[in-house]
Amino acid sequence: MASIYCFAYITMNYYANLSFPIIELSQIYINVLNYGNIIVICFILASIGYIYYRAAITAEEKLEQEHQKTNAALIERNQALKLLNQELADAADYVRKILPKPITEGPIRTDWRFIPSTSLGGDAFGYHMVDENHFAIYLIDVSGHGVGAALLSVSVMNVLRSHSLPDTDFKDPEQVLEALNLAFPGEENNDMFFTRLGNKTGYTSFQMGCMKLKNQMDRCGDFKNLQIS
């Protein structure tokens, strides 16, 4: 707008000079006109500057508000992440706590190393005496790792620890796998390994299976009797 006004003023001034002395004006009137124009132009420029200034201030205030919102969201996200990490750590501690302790004395001794690739893994294992003659060892490897894998492996482990499979002889790994397939149907890519040992006879029954492949158990594993040397 100021540019248009300046252009019109210069054009009129130029035209007035060309047409001089067609119109005779007093010098005072011309000075008033000139200074009046200068004042108007200055006012327009000042208005434009003020508008830009206010726009800049408003934009800066909005930017500051957005910055504060972003900071608040980041703080909230970090708190949620911290809480989630704490819960993951608690879950990892729980998984470690339900792992059996190494057995350092007696006819059967055990030791182990458990290193999950993330804070929670899909591996789990356990061993316990089923009765005075049978010692069960089981390794659970759920494909993948993280919360989902850990939840499934812990669920299976707790079922095995508590002998909570119905109508199942826990001395028979084949029955245990069958019962697990019924208890955890529809899971995919979750391999399980279960073994039992009759420690009086010196024989072990070895069973390996895949939860999702009940109908293809022959492909997943077989049943063997291995004599302990």
Added chain:
Amino acid sequence: MSAVKTNDQSILDRLYNYAKNIGNSENFEDDFTIVEVAFG
């Protein structure tokens, strides 16, 4: 199977270190679990 050792020189630690050396990393891409059972 020989008796289980629990010191730093146990076969489990050697196996664990060997696996780390193979992977050339302190972290495994998958879970790493070893269970040793000794009978008798």
